[in-house]
Amino acid sequence: MRTRYAPSPSGTLHIGGARTALFSYLFAKHHEGQFVLRVEDTDRARLVEGSESALMRSLRLLGIHWDEGPDLEGPLGPYRQSERLALHQQYAEQLLKGGQAYRCYCTPEELKQAREARMAQKLPPRYMGTCRNRLAEDPIHTSGQPYVIRLKVPLDGVTVVDDLIRGHVTFENSLLDDFVIMKADHTPTYNFAAVIDDWGMQISHVTRAEEHLSNTPKQILVYQALGFDLPQFAHIPMVLAPDRSKLSKRHGATAVEEYLDQGILPQALVNYLLLLGWSAPDGREFMTVADAVPLFTLERVQHTAAVYDQKKLEWMNAQYLKALPVTEIVAAVTPFVEKLGISWGQGPTLDAGVALARERAHTLVDLAQAMKFLWERPQAFDPKGVQKHFTPLEVPIRLEALAEALERSDTAAWTHDGIMEVFDAVAKNLDIKRAELIHPCRLALTGVTVGPGLFELVQVLGPQETVARLRQVATNLREGALKGSQS
RNA sequence: GGCCCCAUAGUCUAGAGGCCUAGGACGCCGGACCCUCAUUCCGGAAACAGCGGUUCGAAUCCGCUUGGGGCUACCA
Numbered sequence: 001m002r003t004r005y006a007p008s009p010s011g012t013l014h015i016g017g018a019r020t021a022l023f024s025y026l027f028a029k030h031h032e033g034q035f036v037l038r039v040e041d042t043d044r045a046r047l048v049e050g051s052e053s054a055l056m057r058s059l060r061l062l063g064i065h066w067d068e069g070p071d072l073e074g075p076l077g078p079y080r081q082s083e084r085l086a087l088h089q090q091y092a093e094q095l096l097k098g099g100q101a102y103r104c105y106c107t108p109e110e111l112k113q114a115r116e117a118r119m120a121q122k123l124p125p126r127y128m129g130t131c132r133n134r135l136a137e138d139p140i141h142t143s144g145q146p147y148v149i150r151l152k153v154p155l156d157g158v159t160v161v162d163d164l165i166r167g168h169v170t171f172e173n174s175l176l177d178d179f180v181i182m183k184a185d186h187t188p189t190y191n192f193a194a195v196i197d198d199w200g201m202q203i204s205h206v207t208r209a210e211e212h213l214s215n216t217p218k219q220i221l222v223y224q225a226l227g228f229d230l231p232q233f234a235h236i237p238m239v240l241a242p243d244r245s246k247l248s249k250r251h252g253a254t255a256v257e258e259y260l261d262q263g264i265l266p267q268a269l270v271n272y273l274l275l276l277g278w279s280a281p282d283g284r285e286f287m288t289v290a291d292a293v294p295l296f297t298l299e300r301v302q303h304t305a306a307v308y309d310q311k312k313l314e315w316m317n318a319q320y321l322k323a324l325p326v327t328e329i330v331a332a333v334t335p336f337v338e339k340l341g342i343s344w345g346q347g348p349t350l351d352a353g354v355a356l357a358r359e360r361a362h363t364l365v366d367l368a369q370a371m372k373f374l375w376e377r378p379q380a381f382d383p384k385g386v387q388k389h390f391t392p393l394e395v396p397i398r399l400e401a402l403a404e405a406l407e408r409s410d411t412a413a414w415t416h417d418g419i420m421e422v423f424d425a426v427a428k429n430l431d432i433k434r435a436e437l438i439h440p441c442r443l444a445l446t447g448v449t450v451g452p453g454l455f456e457l458v459q460v461l462g463p464q465e466t467v468a469r470l471r472q473v474a475t476n477l478r479e480g481a482l483k484g485s486q487s
Numbered sequence: 488g489g490c491c492c493c494a495u496a497g498u499c500u501a502g503a504g505g506c507c508u509a510g511g512a513c514g515c516c517g518g519a520c521c522c523u524c525a526u527u528c529c530g531g532a533a534a535c536a537g538c539g540g541u542u543c544g545a546a547u548c549c550g551c552u553u554g555g556g557g558c559u560a561c562c563a
Contacts, residue, residue, distance in 0.1 A: 176490095179560090240556075279511095437522090450524035
């Protein structure tokens with residue numbers, strides 16, 4: 001079995017494309033076949049610089065690996081459609097000679113007019129067929145006028161698409177028109193190039209998004225005209241934006257890269273994508289791509305288009321953030337920490353920071369932000385927190401008492417429980433509840449009122465820094481420097 | 488407009504005639520725990536689009552309607 005993913009390098013890889021690629025890949029691998037990456041770059045106008053390599057990078061990060069592709073030449077290459085032009089032209093010529101295709105000299109203006117006229121009459125906008133029956137002797141052929149090549153589509157009968165997911169789908173040939181297979185610039189159109197390349201690359205199962213189901217009868221006609229054996233087809237449902245329309249830039253983040261930039265782990269993203277239109281036989285939701293290979297079958301692919309849900313994606317990411325080994329998370333979060341301009345060389349390790357903060361982060365951005373206080377003293381204190389926890393006049397005294405007790409405590413006792421004991425002792429001494437110590441302390445140390453448990457936080461921050469911050473805040477409070485501090 | 492595909496809660500899904508008073512997940516609401524937030528745990532609201540058939544019996548089969556999506560380019 002051989003499948004393929006054939007994106008056009010006209011932008012970034014959006015999650016719909018990634019999901020289609022993933023399913024094609026899993027389908028091939030489940031049957032121990034090959035997965036091919038072919039870049040469909042025939043439309044030079046839509047070509048976007050660098051998008052081919054961006055596409056490949058995104059695919060790789062998701063763990064979707066091709067056996068043959070533009071960067072991994074195999075025996076059936078080249079794998080960039082533009083480099084197969086000679087082949088396309090050769091087959092177009094063959095169809096011309098065989099009379100299954102013809103040159104069409106109609107101008108775009110003429111076609112547009114004819115189309116609009118038919119639309120006005122509420123007729124399907126079919127090519128009118130002006131050039132279909134031109135004689136070989138027609139002087140226009142030697143006139144040097146630009147032309148396209150059209151396939152001569154049967155005027156009656158039906159073309160049946162035998163789809164692995166959709167079943168038998170029947171199309172009336174009379175509703176198809178003589179579509180263009182070679183443009184005026186002598187490059188092939190999608191429906192022509194795709195056939196020649198799929199056949200040439202010996203793709204046994206054409207798995208692609210459902211938007212191509214309507215194109216399939218046209219392609220089958222090309223297969224037949226060329227005398228090629230038909231592959232199997234499987235049309236995978238689309239991924240829709242939350243408003244149920246086709247994915248586009250206006251829907252915010254839709255590209256794999258953007259999600260990665262938002263701090264979604266590729267493992268979480270691909271796991272989420274896997275659940276969009278497919279479910280495991282045993283209903284489990286957490287899987288790696290490798291886990292899914294033995295489980296993946298087309299029978300379990302949904303027929304309905306799926307709407308992606310950012311909330312569930314983030315939830316899944318949070319699960320990975322909690323479950324993956326700390327070292328992996330550290331590696332993943334490091335660029336995000338750097339982006340925040342944090343220098344973590346001194347003080348707590350990133351490992352300790354990740355272990356401390358990962359439980360309540362949804363994205364790597366959250367995580368980096370939540371660790372920031374470990375290496376940077378708070379520049380500002382949450383106003384509501386200040387009002388609530390810094391207002392009592394005893395606060396400076398309490399913080400200083402705490403600082404002193406912590407300073408005096410045995411470094412060997414610098415553990416969660418050891419620190420808790422110090423807090424309890426100070427609270428008892430001051431005749432207050434432990435919470436009355438904890439809240440101002442967290443605010444003094446981190447600048448905010450939410451975050452990790454205080455004792456583990458203090459433990460990671462370390463004795464010296466903790467004591468220094470407490471004293472600094474106590475001093476500032478006493479001098480009124482923090483009163484009404486807004487930002 | 489024409490052609491094609493699709494239809495279980497807000498979202499992702501389980502379900503292939505009786506196991507369904509429709510199961511799970513996210514989200515939402517409430518509660519427990521707690522030093523806050525988050526996590527975790529417990530509980531709750533929430534769906535078979537509608538109408539006709541077929542059948543002893545229909546979420547499951549058929550038809551129609553409605554709704555959504557796709558295609559209808561010298562884009563892919």
